[in-house]
Each structure stands twice: as structure tokens, then as C-alpha cells.
Amino acid sequence: MDKVNFGENRWHIIHGGYEDIGKAALDILYGAVSRHTKYILTAADARRTHPGELAKVNPLFIGTRKSNGFIDSFINDGLFSISGKKEGYSIKVMKSIFNQDRQMIVIAGDDDNGVLYGAVDFENKYIPLTGTFMLNNGKYFNDPFQGKVPGFERVSSPCIANRAIWTWGHVIYDYEGFIDNMVRLRLNMLVIWNDFVPVNAGDVLDYAHSRGIKVIWGYSWGWGVDLDLSNSDAINECIDSAVAMYEAEYAGLGGDGIYFQSFTETTDETVNGVVIAKAVVEMVNKIGGILLERHPGLEIQFGLHATSVRNRLDCIKMIDKRISIIWEDCGSFPYHYSPAMTDGFEQTLEFSSEIASMRGRNERFGAVFKGLTCLDWTNFEHQKGRFLLGRESGQTIEKRAAEKAEYWNYVQAYWLRNAGLVLETIRRLSQSLDGRITIEALVEDGLFEERPWFPAALLAEMLWDCDAGLNELMCNAALTAGEVFA
Numbered sequence: 001m002d003k004v005n006f007g008e009n010r011w012h013i014i015h016g017g018y019e020d021i022g023k024a025a026l027d028i029l030y031g032a033v034s035r036h037t038k039y040i041l042t043a044a045d046a047r048r049t050h051p052g053e054l055a056k057v058n059p060l061f062i063g064t065r066k067s068n069g070f071i072d073s074f075i076n077d078g079l080f081s082i083s084g085k086k087e088g089y090s091i092k093v094m095k096s097i098f099n100q101d102r103q104m105i106v107i108a109g110d111d112d113n114g115v116l117y118g119a120v121d122f123e124n125k126y127i128p129l130t131g132t133f134m135l136n137n138g139k140y141f142n143d144p145f146q147g148k149v150p151g152f153e154r155v156s157s158p159c160i161a162n163r164a165i166w167t168w169g170h171v172i173y174d175y176e177g178f179i180d181n182m183v184r185l186r187l188n189m190l191v192i193w194n195d196f197v198p199v200n201a202g203d204v205l206d207y208a209h210s211r212g213i214k215v216i217w218g219y220s221w222g223w224g225v226d227l228d229l230s231n232s233d234a235i236n237e238c239i240d241s242a243v244a245m246y247e248a249e250y251a252g253l254g255g256d257g258i259y260f261q262s263f264t265e266t267t268d269e270t271v272n273g274v275v276i277a278k279a280v281v282e283m284v285n286k287i288g289g290i291l292l293e294r295h296p297g298l299e300i301q302f303g304l305h306a307t308s309v310r311n312r313l314d315c316i317k318m319i320d321k322r323i324s325i326i327w328e329d330c331g332s333f334p335y336h337y338s339p340a341m342t343d344g345f346e347q348t349l350e351f352s353s354e355i356a357s358m359r360g361r362n363e364r365f366g367a368v369f370k371g372l373t374c375l376d377w378t379n380f381e382h383q384k385g386r387f388l389l390g391r392e393s394g395q396t397i398e399k400r401a402a403e404k405a406e407y408w409n410y411v412q413a414y415w416l417r418n419a420g421l422v423l424e425t426i427r428r429l430s431q432s433l434d435g436r437i438t439i440e441a442l443v444e445d446g447l448f449e450e451r452p453w454f455p456a457a458l459l460a461e462m463l464w465d466c467d468a469g470l471n472e473l474m475c476n477a478a479l480t481a482g483e484v485f486a
Contacts, residue, residue, distance in 0.1 A: 006039040008056065009102075011145055013043035014070060016063025021112040021212045024183065025119040029062055029107070032123035032481070036144040046070055054098040062107040063115055071108045081155060082110055087188070088157030089118030091126060093149060103149060110157070113212040117156075117186045124184075124480050126152055159466040160426065161436045164189035164216075166259075166368055167444035168375060170383060173397045175204050175390025177449035183211045184452055184480055185460035191259050191301070191440055193218030195382050197249045198389035205254055214256035216301060219245055221287060223261035224382075229274040235283060242287045247294075257299025259326065264305040269312065277312030280304075281319055288323045299324070301366060301438070306330045310351065317358050326366035326440060327355055334422045339371035339414035339455075345421055352425055356432035365429065366438035369422065372411060372455055373404065373446030390449070401447040408446065408453050408486035415455040419470060422459065426466045439463055451484045 011033060015026050026043070034041040046061070046068040065072035065082075075082060080092045088110040096102040107122055109115030129152065130144035165182060169192045172178050182190065190213055197217070198204065208215045221242040228234045242260070250258060262280050269276060288300055301324045309316050310330075319325055331348030333341050356365050415422075429437060441459055448456060457477040465473065477483065 009147070010039055010057055011037065011041065011060055012054075012057040013041065013060045013062065014046050014049050014054070014068070015043055015061075016046060016067025016071075016115070018045070020210055021116050022063065022067060024211045025109075025112075025116040026062065028116070028123060028183075029060075029119040032119070032127055033060070033145060036127070036146070038146075051098065054096070054104075055102070056099070058102045058104060059096065059098065060105040060107075062119065064109050064111060067115075068108075071106060074106060075108070080106060080108070080153070082108055083114075083155050083157040085110060085157035086161070087111060087113045087117060088155070089114040089121070090156075091118055091122055091152065091154045093126070093152040105149075113188065114157075116183065116212050120184060120186055121154070121156065125154070125476065128479050156465070158186070158464050159430055160439050160463040162189045162214075162366070162438035162440075163187045163460065163463040164191055164438060164440040165443045165448070166191040166218075166440040167193070167442070169194040169198055169389045170387060171375065171445035172390045172449065173392040173400065173447065174449040176207055177397075178390060179208050179211055179213055181448055181452040181482065182213055184482055185457055186464050187460055188212055189214045189216060189256075189438070189440070191216040191218055192389070193259070194389075195219075196386045197253070199386050200388055200391065201253055201255075204389055216257045216259045216299065217250050217253070217255045218259035218261075218303075219250075220262075221260040222263045222283070223265065227263050228272060229263070229276070229279045230272040235279070239283060239287050239290075243290050246291055251295065257301060259301040259303055261303040261305070264308045265329075266305070267307045269308055275312065275315070277309040277315040280309070281315050284323065285318075285320050288320050292320075292322055301326045303328055303368065306335075306351070306355070313355070313358055319359075321359060321363060324364040324366050324438060325355075325359075326368060326438060328368045328370075330355070330367065333371045333414075333418055334369040334425055335367070337370045337374055339411055339418055341371075342418055342421060349425060349428055353428055353432050356429050360435075361433055362435040363433075364436050364438070365433050366440065367429070368440045368442055369425075369459065370442045371415070371422075372441055372443050372459075373407065373448075374442055375445050397447065397450055400445075401450040404445070404447045405486050408455070411455050412453070412486045415458060419458055419462075419474070423462050423466065423470055423473070426462050430466050452480060452482050454478065454483060454485050457483045 016022050061070050065075055082090045090108045093105050096104040107118040109118050130149045205215050222238045303326045305328050307329050332344045333339050457480045461473040461477045
């Protein structure tokens, strides 16, 4: 027996499939809306829903045109447009076509990731709009979804194709929380560097893939070892080791690619009379050639430190074009570890343009942006064997998050001052290239899994919409669900 009647003006979700990325999208949407409804929010599969049922409710449709037949018909009838781009989505709030006294909402993705990001942006950008600030009725906000909701329309797709985080694996303390916060920021790639493959690598992969995130496994091709570049035997041993590591540990793992660093992390241009740029090109092309012959289509990312090769770009441009160069340490912020280090920014920006166009406008290009959080190298020890990634206790995470807040406070202050330089760099790279761009943010040991800190949220907004104004991007970052200021 009902003890209360919440009326007939209810919202009802009509969704596409409830599996994989579609499941994650619906979970986000359901949680975002249901916390504002006094009644139990209902949801139904579009394939089992008759149009006649929708006249009594305010329908909220989510999915792709393939997974949700209603969305396909709306597009065919010209009710709204879609972006037509990878990972794009459309959101529209309008009068219901099933009952003019009701409203309806459509969240349509161009693909599965687009559905997910549409759900994220519905929570981050639309729901705050429904809670217009009110004071004359004694409340801070209106109650969303209790009455008529404001009209809204948004069509969006990402500026940067691959929006990534780079981190050592042992400082991911909760991989599920880490990945969930990446989804909140519409990031789609995670580069994890390890000395040894984690015991639970398969679980990490499955969870990331269920949320539309590609996992790139990182390991050394001569980085962190004393390698004599003048010794051909030593070079050949490094080549054999890099190939053997992939074959033994990564080939059957099911990841989305590999990332490596080599012996370029130095300010010297030569070692033992050998030009570093020339030696690294020869070695990388040999290893990459072997792996790509055995595993065609393998995504290989070369983390290249500009400090030892910036005057040898004629050599570097000879890197196999099937290998993505991910540039690091290219000068001042946003490549520098400190967000306060802006001296020489104009020269850094020009160098960015030079390396972006070095292999042609349509070629792959990548860069690592720093100035967020990194390892405490004074307390660093290499892993001694396999480990469980992201399975630390809640107490450990809470303690570490409190410790990191002070550092994030410093980072945040200088991001507020210098964020415009980051946006200018992203725009320059976007203008210089027509091909696939990868930007990897160094966010390690910053307890990102506990809190999506404001600087990380702001960078993510820039990577998604680099044409927006900085004030708009800052506002959107601050509205991100769960986002915190240090």
C-alpha cells in the first residue's frame, strides 16, 4: 500500500544496451538524476519500450542511434543534430513529442564513448543549470527534476584525440577510483609504467575498457640503465631485451599499446663520442621494426626527452612513422615539472610548433605535459617483482590524500596564474596538425583516485574544447562532479 503519491510528472530513462561502456554511461546518468528525485527513478531498455508508454512520463533517452531506436528516429526526423565525430555527443532538452505537456531529454553519442561523455557532461554542465540559485524562497537552489527543467542544447566533440594520464603503476592506489575520475574528466587513455607487469593487469585492463579508456603499458628500452652507446654488443643486448620483454609479458595481455623511454633523458648530446639522437633512432627503428613485423598495427609510443636531441631534429624525423613520438621536457611550463617555471615560454611554444610539423601535418604527434604531480624521487625504489596495482587500503589512500593536499595547493595557485599558457600551447599544436594528437598529463602519486583536483580538471577541459575561452573552461572545470580545490 502506497503511503505517499509523488504525482505523475516523473522522469523515465529509456536506454540502449546495458553492457560495457553503455553500462557505465547509464550508471552515471541514473546516479546523477536519481539523487534529485523523491520517487524511485525508473529505466527501461529501448527495445522493450512502446512509444505509447511515453505519453505519461518525461522520457530521457540515452544511447547511440544503433543501440537506441528512438534516437535513430529522432535523428532521421531532424529533431536534433549529432556531431558526426569520434567520441562526440549531442544533448537536447525540449518539449516531448509524445505529450506536449511533458518534456523530454535526449543524450545521443556518435559512438559508445560519446554516450559516456554525454552522460558526464549532462551531470557536470546541465544539472547545475537546473538548480538555478534562489534566495527568495529560503533555499539555495531549486530542486532539479521536480518541475519543468530549462531548455538546453549542446553538440560537442573533443579537440585532442587522445587525452591521457601518464603515471608509474605503483602509485595508483585504487585503480577503479583512478579510472572513474578519468571518466569524470572525459580522458580516454592511461599510460602505466612498471618495472614488472602487475599481478592484476588483466583486471585493470577490463575495468578501463569498460569505461572507454585505452591502456598503454610502459617499460624501458634502455632507460634507467648504464648503457654504453659505443658498444654494439650492449646495444644489441638492449634490443633483444626490449623485444623479449614485449613477447613474454605484454603480447598476450590485451593492452592497447606500449610506451617506452630510452637513453635520451640527459642534457648531453653525445655519450662516448656517439650522437644520442642518431643512436636512439637506429635502435628504436630496429626494435620497432621487429615488433611491428610480428604484431602489425601495434601502437608504439616513444617517450622522447627533447633535452638531448632538440638540435638534432634532422635525425629524429627519421623515426619510423608507424611509431608515435611523445615529446617530453621541451622547455618551460607546461613541459616543466613546476607550473611556476614560465621563463622562455615563447621559445618553448615555437619549438612545439617545430616538432609538431616535423613529420608532416597528418602524422601522429604526442607530448607529455607536466606541472601537476610527480614521484618523490628522494624516496624512490625500483620494484623488485610483481605487485598488485591499485589495491591499497582505504586508510592508506586517505592518509596519502591529506599529505598531497599541500602540494596540490601550490600547483593549483600557479595553474590559476599560468593556465593561459597551457591553453595557448594546446591551440598551437591543434593548429599545426591535422592528424591524431596525444597529450599525456603527468599525474602520478597525487591521489587522483581520491579527488579529481582542479588543475587536472582544467587541463582536461582544455583538451576537450581548446577553442573555448579560459574563463569558460575554468567554470566548467569547477563544476565537474567530485572536483575539489586544494
